[in-house]
Amino acid sequence: MQPKQDYKSTIKIKVSDLTHYMICPRLVYFRARGYEQPRIAEGRxxxxxxxxxxxxxxxxxxxxxxxxxxxxxxxxxxxxxxxxxxxxxxxxxxxxxxxxxxxxxxxxxxxxxxxxxxxxxxxxxxxxxSKLKTEDELAELERSYSYEREHTMLSEKLGMVGSVDKLIKTEAEVIPCVIKTGRCPEYGVWRSDRMQLAAYAMLIEDEFGTTVQRGFVEYINMRTADIRESHIKKRDRALAFQILKYVKKIKGGVYPEKGANAPCDSCSFIEMCDTRKTLLSKLFGK
Ligand code: SF4
Structure with missing residues (x-):
């Protein structure tokens, strides 16, 4: 008789699942059940x-x-x-x-x-x-070391896979970089982007046997291109690890609460999703 496989050990979580979770945990739930969002939403x-x-x-x-x-x-x-x-x-x-x-x-x-x-x-x-800063450190690193585009990593230990936009390898460091086309924060890097860099850092560390100290976010939109460096802090790692655990539970069948700032108005799952607040979520202010 074949040994019974633990379904949890076979689930591979994508880093994009973690970013979806931060938008709304139910996006992870519906997508895991095979419901797809159109690649390009009507009107957008x-x-x-x-x-x-x-x-x-x-x-x-x-x-x-x-x-x-x-x-x-x-x-x-x-x-x-x-x-x-x-x-x-x-x-x-x-x-x-x-x-x-x-x-x-x-x-x-x-x-x-x-x-x-x-x-x-x-x-x-x-x-x-004129917004482009020629002295930018990321551009300098890319000119000196180039980068690998959409490098895919898989960690059996974490049960996680991810494909980072740019991976720069120097003699001393392996550096993840993500490209974001949305709004750029006034200072630093958005929390969800720091969490995403931390998730890539964990994958890099497992693949390359190194410790990742920093990453970059390229915020590029119709108004500007702004490069931000982000030191990967313990709190970012902790958040990524915690969300990884929640996502595993959701993929295992747990139906989550909606996100605090869930974008229901533009969500293609609205028909199948009860977006009314539950008593529990009201009590906990979610
Ligand atoms: S409708 Fe709202 S709560 Fe439901 S999945 Fe979409 S964003 Fe989340």
């Missing part, structure tokens, strides 16, 4: 395309910052720095429809072209370009 096509364009720009910011002053193919020198930067941005925009084929397959072609043109117009403005 424009912002979804902008998100993709910004994300890809984030992967190429080191080139925009000044790494690529020459054509990669022909070696023809650009006449001005601004032209070189614009060429990098246009190449990024051109690449998107091939890299994000799956995400963009339902998007209307005319809308896509419109958003691309508006995007180029905004991003190539002197105002946006």
């Amino acid at each position: 096509e424009r912002s979804a395309i902008e998100h993709i364009l910004l994300k890809e720009l984030g992967f190429n910011l080191h080139k925009v910052y000044g790494g690529d002053r020459y054509d990669e193919g022909g070696g023809e020198e650009k006449t001005t720095e601004e032209e070189a930067v614009k060429q990098v941005i246009e190449d990024v925009v051109d690449s998107v429809e091939w890299i994000y084929k799956d995400e963009l397959k339902t998007v209307d072609k005319d809308l896509f072209e419109d958003v691309k043109n508006d995007f180029l117009h905004s991003i190539e403005s002197p105002g946006w370009l």
Whole structure:
């Protein structure tokens, strides 16, 4: 007779489950039960395309910052720095429809072209370009050591998998970096982003046998590109570890309370989710 497998040991939690939990724990519940959210919600096509364009720009910011002053193919020198930067941005925009084929397959072609043109117009403005800080440490690290894109890690010990946007390996450090296209905080890094970096840090530590001290968040949106360094603190690790445990329980069948700031108005699970507050959640102020 085959030994009975403990279902809990077979569940692999994704780092994205942890970030979903922070938005609303029930998102984890419904997704674990096979309900899918549309990749691009109706009426949000424009912002979804902008998100993709910004994300890809984030992967190429080191080139925009000044790494690529020459054509990669022909070696023809650009006449001005601004032209070189614009060429990098246009190449990024051109690449998107091939890299994000799956995400963009339902998007209307005319809308896509419109958003691309508006995007180029905004991003190539002197105002946006002037926000780029050429002395930024992350850009310097990427120029010196390059980075691995979407490096996937799996920890059997944690029962967790994750694919970090950028992984930089120096002689002394392994550094995670995530790209965020939402609002940038006035100072530092949002709590959920610190938790996400801590989760990647734990995966890196298991894979590389090192201790991760810091990570970076690239906040890139239509107004600015801001790079923030974040020291990975014990409280961030503790939060990531605690949420990992909660997510395991939810995937095991526990139906959670809704999140304190759950975005129910724009949630595709609204029809199947009782969003009224329970007496218990009211008592505990959730
Ligand atoms: S409807 Fe609200 S409570 Fe339910 S899963 Fe969506 S965000 Fe969470």
